[in-house]
Amino acid sequence: MTILVTGATGTVGRHLVEQLSGAGHRVRALTRDASRARFAPDVEVVEGDLTDAASLRAAFAGATAAHLITFGGDDGADLSNGHELVALAAESGVGRVSVLSGWAPTSVEAALRASAIGWTLLAPVEFMSGALEWAPEVKDSGTVSTLATFASAVVHEADIAAVAATALTEDGHAGRTYHLTGPEALTPQDRVRLLAEALGRDIAYVHLTEDQERERLRAFGYPQDYVEFGIQLATNPPAQAGDVHDTVEAVTKHPARTFAQWAAEHTDHFRA
Template sequence: MTVLVTGATGTVGRQVVAQLAAAGHPVRALTRDPAKARLPEGVEVARGDLTEPDSVAPALDGVTGLHLITFGGDDGEPLATGPRLVELATRAGVRRVSVLSGFDRGGVEAALADSTLPWAHLQPVEFMANALEWAESARTEGVVRVFGDKPGSVVHEADIAAVAVAVLTTGGLATAGGSEYPITGPEPLSPRQRVAILAEAAGRPIRFEPLTEDQERARLAAMGWPPDYVEFGIQLALDPPAEGAAVTPTVREVTGRPPRTFAQWASEHAAEFRP
């Protein structure tokens, strides 16, 4: 079976492509710019843009598994093209779909729910890879500045991909109407705890420095966030949803092994936190 992976150059998409290829599955990677894809040797790369569904149609030829993301374009806006994408996938004979998004269902999920396609909704909490946002200040100043210190069960991007691969290659995990797979790491960790783990992995002191509300507002505003998004970010840090700190058995139940720890992720990325 050939699997088409959308978002193939993203944090999770690259892992999905690599894991499928390593397991010997024919994989086709969709990207808007194949020249910049830098994907494993032997992976077929196809040009297409999810915001222009008909550009994706040729890449769906002969595909039986489809990994979908739910945003597109340069601005990362939620896709409004779900119905057409689902129509094209159904016409192409796709038999299994994995959808990577948050806990709420959007337009892509609604279109799948109205279709006959078996699909699965992958619902990861915060990615471990988000810690890469701390790398520059950790390297140059030996400090990580964060607003809020609530724990979260951050998940390794390779574990999210492993669940997607299982859905795409194993019968019964994707169902009509949509199976739901909340995906977490093995334990809740606060930003302060993650910084300590990063420091140990990097073999150097890295200090955790909490930001005040005013400092966080200024930081988000400087990034170009509009005022309502700034306030949403503040409240999310102060009172995150309970799902973010819960631990689910999804990775173990779907893949047969425990989820990777943040210490493993930190070891893999330690060089990025050193001068």
């Protein structure tokens, strides 16, 4: 059985490739740039672009399961060619698909729902890796500055991958939508405290005004519409942001990883 992992060099994809390969499965990793792959020798790396279904025939050929992401291209826009991708998957003999869903359904989810393929949708809340955005400020000034104060049940990317791996290799997950969270809801200030403990140094939390947050987001080079989206998210977060679900443990039979674990694994990113 060959499992195709799209977005293989991404935050979740890399974990998924490593977990599947480590469990002895035959893995084919799709990336637009094979030089970025750096996987174990037994992982087959193929190049292709999700926005161009014609470039993916070799990637899907002989695959029996696939993990799909719903965005592509240089701008990371939602895929509009989901029907082509799903038709190619079905034609190639793919019988199981896991999908990493975003804020809203895309053409990929719609095409899967209309297909005969057994699909599983992964709907994570905020990724723990979002804290990497704080790294430059922590290095430079020992502070973390944000507008948001709401609690979020942030989830470890490796746990998202673990649920995907289970859905791709075991029966009983077709037609399911899994809401994925970590084991606790944490405010940004909570996460800063846990990160400071992992680093063994003080980190000050700075609460920004809306105008200061706009300035911070613009400094990352984000377009104005994304900046305003960030403001709305910080001031009017989704009602379910702090809801904790036991889905990770229920599906994988392992407890969800904590933010303290994530912080301990990523201290090098925050050291000057």
